Amino acid sequence: MDQSGSLDSRSKVGRYGIPSALALLIAAIVLWDQTARRPVPGPTGMPAPAVAPIPSSPYRNTQPGVAYVGDEVCARCHAEIARGYRGHPMGRSMSEAPGPEPAANGVVFTAGDLVYSVLQRGGKVVHREERRDAQGRTVESTERAVHYVLGSGRRGLAFLVEHDGGLYQSPITWYAETHRWGLAPLYEMQNLHFTRSITPGCLFCHSNRIDVAPGRPPVFHGLTIGCEQCHGPGALHARRPEPVDGRDWTIVNPADLEPRSLRESVCEQCHLQGSSRRPQPGRSAFDFRPGLPFDAFMVVSWARGDPIATIRAVGHVEQMRQSTCYRESGGELGCISCHDPHQLPAPEERVAYYQGRCQECHAERGCSLPRPERRAQQPDDDCTACHMPRSPAGDIAHTAITVHTIPRHRPMQR
Ligand code: HEC
Ligand code: HEC
Ligand code: HEC
Ligand code: HEC
Ligand code: HEC
Ligand code: HEC
Numbered sequence: 001m002d003q004s005g006s007l008d009s010r011s012k013v014g015r016y017g018i019p020s021a022l023a024l025l026i027a028a029i030v031l032w033d034q035t036a037r038r039p040v041p042g043p044t045g046m047p048a049p050a051v052a053p054i055p056s057s058p059y060r061n062t063q064p065g066v067a068y069v070g071d072e073v074c075a076r077c078h079a080e081i082a083r084g085y086r087g088h089p090m091g092r093s094m095s096e097a098p099g100p101e102p103a104a105n106g107v108v109f110t111a112g113d114l115v116y117s118v119l120q121r122g123g124k125v126v127h128r129e130e131r132r133d134a135q136g137r138t139v140e141s142t143e144r145a146v147h148y149v150l151g152s153g154r155r156g157l158a159f160l161v162e163h164d165g166g167l168y169q170s171p172i173t174w175y176a177e178t179h180r181w182g183l184a185p186l187y188e189m190q191n192l193h194f195t196r197s198i199t200p201g202c203l204f205c206h207s208n209r210i211d212v213a214p215g216r217p218p219v220f221h222g223l224t225i226g227c228e229q230c231h232g233p234g235a236l237h238a239r240r241p242e243p244v245d246g247r248d249w250t251i252v253n254p255a256d257l258e259p260r261s262l263r264e265s266v267c268e269q270c271h272l273q274g275s276s277r278r279p280q281p282g283r284s285a286f287d288f289r290p291g292l293p294f295d296a297f298m299v300v301s302w303a304r305g306d307p308i309a310t311i312r313a314v315g316h317v318e319q320m321r322q323s324t325c326y327r328e329s330g331g332e333l334g335c336i337s338c339h340d341p342h343q344l345p346a347p348e349e350r351v352a353y354y355q356g357r358c359q360e361c362h363a364e365r366g367c368s369l370p371r372p373e374r375r376a377q378q379p380d381d382d383c384t385a386c387h388m389p390r391s392p393a394g395d396i397a398h399t400a401i402t403v404h405t406i407p408r409h410r411p412m413q414r
C-alpha cells in the first residue's frame with residue numbers, strides 16, 4: 001500500500017487525490033498517541049522542566065477543580081440541543097458492540113494466508129483471525145469478543161476488544177465509503193493483529209472523559225464526545241446559570257471566545273493533528289479546558305521528510321488556514337463559520353445551508369462566474385460543489401475528504 005511515497009511532503013496543502021486519508025490520519029495519530037500519556041516528572045535530582053503559566057481566563061469553569069456533570073444534566077435544561085446532538089456524528093462517536101456495525105456472520109475478507117471473520121454468537125460479536133495452510137486447513141486461530149465500536153460509521157468503524165485488562169484494536173475494520181471490510185489502516189504494511197493497544201490519546205479524541213489506571217481497561221464517563229468537551233466542566237453552571245449582560249462566566253460559549261485562537265482551540269483539541277502531537281512539559285491534553293489556548297497544553301508539529309507529514313494535506317484546520325477566505329478575512333473564518341457542531345443540516349437543506357454560510361461574507365462580493373454559467377453546471381448553484389468538492393479518492397483509498405482550501409477553481413480530477 002504505497003500511500004505517501006508519491007506525495008511530496010513539502011507540496012502545498014490542496015494536493016488532491018490523497019490516497020486513504022483515513023489511513024494517514026490514523027497513522028499520524030499513532031505517533032501522537034504514543035506521546036499523549038501524562039508526562040513523568042524529571043529524573044531524581046533533576047529539576048522538572050519549567051511549566052509555563054496557563055493564561056488566565058474570565059471563565060470560572062476553566063479553573064482546576066470544577067466538576068463535570070455529564071450530558072444528561074445539560075439535557076434537562078437544553079433538551080432541544082441535546083436531541084439534535086445525538087444525531088451528529090460527534091454525538092455518536094463511540095458505542096457498545098454491536099453499535100452501527102453492519103450485519104455479517106462469516107468470512108469478511110482475506111489478507112495473504114490470513115482469513116478474517118465476523119461471527120455472531122449469542123448476542124455477542126466475535127472477530128476471528130485464522131492462518132490457513134496451502135490445503136486450506138486452519139493452523140492458528142485467535143478469537144476476540146468486540147466490546148466497543150469506535151466511530152459513527154460516517155467514514156469507518158474501528159472495533160475494540162478487551163483482554164488481559166487492556167483495550168486493543170481489532171485488525172478488522174469497516175470502510176463506510178467503499179462499503180467493505182478490510183485490514184485496519186496501515187496494517188497491510190505491518191499487521192499488529194490484536195496487539196495494538198488503544199491508548200488514552202485515541203479515546204481523548206473519540207469519546208468523552210475517561211479514567212485510566214494501569215492494568216485495567218479505561219472507565220468511561222459517557223462513551224460519546226460530550227457537551228463538556230467543548231463547553232468545559234458544567235458543575236457551576238448546572239447548579240446556577242448566571243447570565244450577566246448576555247454572558248455567563250460559569251460556562252464557555254465558544255462563539256464568544258476572543259481572541260479567535262481561543263475559539264479555534266476548542267475544535268483543534270481533536271481536529272488539529274499535524275504529524276505528531278506531544279504534551280507541553282508537565283501537562284497533558286486531558287488538562288486542557290475550553291476557553292484556554294490549546295497550545296499551552298499540546299505541541300502540534302509537522303515533520304519534514306516524514307511521509308506521515310503529508311497528513312497535513314488532509315487536515316481540515318491546516319487546509320482552512322490556507323484558504324483566501326481565512327487569510328483575507330483577518331482570521332474571521334473559523335470552523336463554526338460553516339459548521340453547527342450540534343447538528344448536521346438535513347440532506348434536503350444541505351445546499352441552502354452552506355449557501356447561507358458563504359453569503360454571510362459573500363453577499364456583497366459574490367461569485368464572479370455569471371449565474372447562468374453556474375446554473376448550467378450546477379442547477380442548484382451549490383457553492384460547495386465547485387469550491388469545496390470532495391477530494392477524489394485513489395483506487396486504494398477507503399475514504400475522501402472535503403477540500404477545505406476553498407479554491408477558486410475546482411481542482412483537477414486525477
Ligand atoms: C438548570 C438548568 C441548566 C442546566 C442544568 C444547564 N444549563 Fe446551560 N443554560 C441555562 C440557562 C437558563 C441559560 C441561559 C442563561 C445563561 O446564559 O445563564 C444557559 C446558557 C448556556 C450556554 C450559553 C452561555 C453563554 O454565555 O452564551 C451554554 C454554552 C450552556 N448553557 C451550556 C450548558 C451545558 C454544556 C450544560 C451541561 C454541563 C448546561 N448548560 C446545563 C440553564 C441550564
Ligand atoms: C487528535 C485526535 C484523534 C486521535 C488521537 C484519533 N482520532 Fe480518529 N478521528 C479523529 C477525527 C477528527 C476524525 C474525523 C475525521 C473526518 O471526519 O474527516 C477521526 C476519524 C476516525 C475514524 C472514522 C470514524 C467515522 O465514524 O467515520 C476512525 C475509525 C478512527 N478515527 C479511529 C481512530 C483510532 C482507532 C484511534 C486511536 C488509535 C484514533 N482514531 C485516534 C481524531 C482523532
Ligand atoms: C463539538 C463541540 C460542541 C459540543 C460537543 C457541544 N457544543 Fe454546544 N456549542 C458549541 C459551539 C461552537 C457553540 C456556539 C455556536 C454558535 O454560536 O455558532 C455552542 C453553543 C451552545 C449553546 C448556546 C446557545 C445556542 O443555542 O447556540 C448551548 C446552550 C449549548 N451549546 C449547549 C450544548 C449542549 C447541551 C451540548 C451537549 C448535548 C453541547 N452544547 C455540545 C460547541 C459544542
Ligand atoms: C473531543 C474531540 C472533538 C472535539 C473537541 C471536536 N471534534 Fe469534531 N469530530 C471529532 C471526531 C472524533 C469526529 C468523527 C466522529 C465520527 O464520525 O465518528 C468529528 C467529526 C466532526 C465533523 C464531521 C461531521 C460529518 O459530516 O461527518 C465536523 C463538521 C466536526 N467534527 C466539527 C467540529 C467543530 C466545528 C468543533 C469545534 C466547535 C469540533 N468538531 C470539536 C472529534 C472532536
Ligand atoms: C468569514 C467570511 C467568509 C466566509 C464565511 C466565506 N468566505 Fe470566501 N472569502 C472571504 C474573503 C474575505 C475573501 C477574499 C475577498 C474576496 O474575494 O471576496 C474570500 C474569497 C473567496 C474565494 C476566492 C478565492 C481565490 O483564491 O480567489 C472563493 C472562491 C470563496 N471565497 C468561496 C467561498 C465559499 C464557497 C464559501 C462558503 C462555503 C465562503 N467563501 C465563505 C471570506 C469568507
Ligand atoms: C467555508 C465553510 C467551511 C469551513 C470554514 C469549515 N468547513 Fe468543514 N466542511 C464544510 C463542508 C461544505 C463540508 C462537507 C459537508 C457535506 O458533505 O455535507 C465539510 C466537511 C467537514 C468534515 C467531514 C469530513 C469531510 O472532509 O467531508 C469535517 C470533519 C470538517 N468539515 C471539519 C472542519 C473543521 C475542523 C473546520 C475548522 C478548522 C472546518 N471544517 C471548517 C465547510 C466548511
Ligand code: HEC
Pocket residue numbers: 355358359362365366367368369373374375377378381382383384385386387408409410
Ligand atoms: C459551477 C461552479 C461554481 C458554482 C456553483 C459557484 N462558483 Fe464561485 N466561482 C466559480 C469559478 C469558476 C470562479 C472563478 C471565475 C473567474 O476566475 O473569473 C468563481 C469565483 C468565485 C469567487 C471569487 C470572486 C472574485 O471576485 O474574485 C467567489 C467569492 C465565489 N466564486 C463564491 C461563490 C459562492 C458564494 C457560490 C454559491 C452561491 C459560488 N461561488 C458558486 C465557480 C462556481
